[in-house]
Amino acid sequence: MNKFLALFVTLVAGALLAYGAEGLPPWGDPQQPASIHVSPRYIEKTVDETGVPNAVTSVLADYRGYDTMFETSVIFTAGVAVMMLLRGMNHGKRS
Amino acid sequence: MIAALNLTFLVFAVIVACAALNVKDLLSAIVLLSAFSFFMCLLWTEMGAVDVAFTEAAVGAGVSTAFFVAAIYNTTRRTKD
Amino acid sequence: MVRDLDDIIIRTCARIMVPFMQVYGLYVFVHGHSSPGGGFQGGCIMAASFILLATAFNIKEAKMRFTEKVNGIFCCLGVFIYAGTGAVAVIFSGNFLDYSRWTNILPTNPVMARYYGMALIELGVQITVMAVMVSIFLDLVTGGSHEEVMKTDD
Amino acid sequence: MIEWMVTKHSYWFYIILIMTGFYGMMAKNNLMKKLIGMNIFQWAIILYYISIGSKKGGTIPIIDAQAAVRHAVRAADYINPLPHVLMLTAIVVGVATTGIALTLLVIIYRKYGTLEEDEIIEALKK
Numbered sequence: 001m002n003k004f005l006a007l008f009v010t011l012v013a014g015a016l017l018a019y020g021a022e023g024l025p026p027w028g029d030p031q032q033p034a035s036i037h038v039s040p041r042y043i044e045k046t047v048d049e050t051g052v053p054n055a056v057t058s059v060l061a062d063y064r065g066y067d068t069m070f071e072t073s074v075i076f077t078a079g080v081a082v083m084m085l086l087r088g089m090n091h092g093k094r095s
Numbered sequence: 096m097i098a099a100l101n102l103t104f105l106v107f108a109v110i111v112a113c114a115a116l117n118v119k120d121l122l123s124a125i126v127l128l129s130a131f132s133f134f135m136c137l138l139w140t141e142m143g144a145v146d147v148a149f150t151e152a153a154v155g156a157g158v159s160t161a162f163f164v165a166a167i168y169n170t171t172r173r174t175k176d
Numbered sequence: 177m178v179r180d181l182d183d184i185i186i187r188t189c190a191r192i193m194v195p196f197m198q199v200y201g202l203y204v205f206v207h208g209h210s211s212p213g214g215g216f217q218g219g220c221i222m223a224a225s226f227i228l229l230a231t232a233f234n235i236k237e238a239k240m241r242f243t244e245k246v247n248g249i250f251c252c253l254g255v256f257i258y259a260g261t262g263a264v265a266v267i268f269s270g271n272f273l274d275y276s277r278w279t280n281i282l283p284t285n286p287v288m289a290r291y292y293g294m295a296l297i298e299l300g301v302q303i304t305v306m307a308v309m310v311s312i313f314l315d316l317v318t319g320g321s322h323e324e325v326m327k328t329d330d
Numbered sequence: 331m332i333e334w335m336v337t338k339h340s341y342w343f344y345i346i347l348i349m350t351g352f353y354g355m356m357a358k359n360n361l362m363k364k365l366i367g368m369n370i371f372q373w374a375i376i377l378y379y380i381s382i383g384s385k386k387g388g389t390i391p392i393i394d395a396q397a398a399v400r401h402a403v404r405a406a407d408y409i410n411p412l413p414h415v416l417m418l419t420a421i422v423v424g425v426a427t428t429g430i431a432l433t434l435l436v437i438i439y440r441k442y443g444t445l446e447e448d449e450i451i452e453a454l455k456k
């Protein structure tokens with residue numbers, strides 16, 4: 001691909017991202033929308049409901065257990081895919 | 096969350112990322128990518144995400160680099176750009 | 177990988193370091209409830225110990241310690257532990273992955289049942305991550321043949 | 331203007347990192363370099379997500395045991411744990427998919443003997 005065309009596309013994408021960054025809340029603002037919707041409940045109730053002080057572990061394994069479960073199956077699928085790709089090719093070459 | 100530390104790590108991360116893309120040897124590029132990953136780890140520690148920083152130090156800077164070196168061992172170090 | 181380069185310093189250091197790395201991986205997993213850590217990190221540290229074994233000695237040595245059959249079983253066992261922990265809650269008329277239903281077989285209150293259920297989940301994640309990372313590394317470094325390959329040029 | 335630059339300077343660095351990875355993915359000729367660009371892109375996006383969760387005056391999301399006993403946990407004192415959880419899974423999945431990409435590179439090298447994109451296209455035309 002032409003390098004100047006790539007540079008042009010990159011600069012246009014960067015300009016669009018910079019235009020979008022103007023609408024984001026200030027960095028580290030405690031009142032930004034991401035921090036006031038569900039996470040206060042997780043932080044306040046984690047010790048009472050699960051007994052785990054580390055909020056990341058309790059959200060990872062309990063409140064959002066489905067997420068982690070299918071993520072584990074994605075890792076398992078990746079391992080099986082690597083096994084099939086490399087060993088299958090080798091087998092075909094030998095026979 | 097310290098602004099000066101954050102700025103320093105961000106500048107170093109950008110420099111290392113540009114170097115990893117421009118160096119003419121793939122093994123050096125992978126070592127520089129590992130350094131970039133470690134700067135990301137420092138940034139996340141500084142932002143308070145200790146779990147993510149721990150994962151990054153174990154996965155990104157450790158096992159990922161081992162994968163890349165294994166692939167380089169089976170292919171080639173030569174690159175034109 | 178390094179058959180002709182028999183370096184006794186690297187081998188001795190690796191032999192001393194590997195047990196400590198594995199104990200540290202278990203420590204990270206066990207203390208994941210009250211300090212940074214958990215299944216992903218502990219699994220990757222344990223996988224790194226086997227990768228160190230494979231690079232400092234050779235592939236055969238690593239596969240003698242952690243055979244291919246055990247590796248394949250562990251890959252599936254982690255996902256099975258995770259899904260089974262959720263399915264046991266369904267048997268006791270709860271929702272899937274609702275660990276507070278474990279009070280029917282554990283002599284604790286629902287809060288501590290969730291605590292122990294999370295420990296089981298993390299164990300499953302740790303086993304899967306460790307086995308899959310070791311499997312991908314061994315496949316990549318030998319090109320799928322799982323034998324010693326020596327390259328001469330480049 | 332100055333205040334706008336100061337409060338949002340981190341976002342500019344994220345945009346520069348994303349542009350670096352994007353340019354590497356498009357303009358580099360070597361497939362391994364493209365993969366390195368993809369990794370930089372991925373980590374820049376994860377960095378943006380993590381920075382959403384940070385709060386001024388907040389500490390790490392491990393709840394103080396004494397405060398929990400007194401039922402005095404205030405959410406404003408702790409950093410938002412939700413982006414950390416999502417990105418924790420994203421990093422590990424990213425490494426697993428990088429393993430698959432490297433496998434494909436090994437297979438391509440075995441078949442064509444090179445990793446340069448133009449040489450592979452030349453070999454495909456024959």
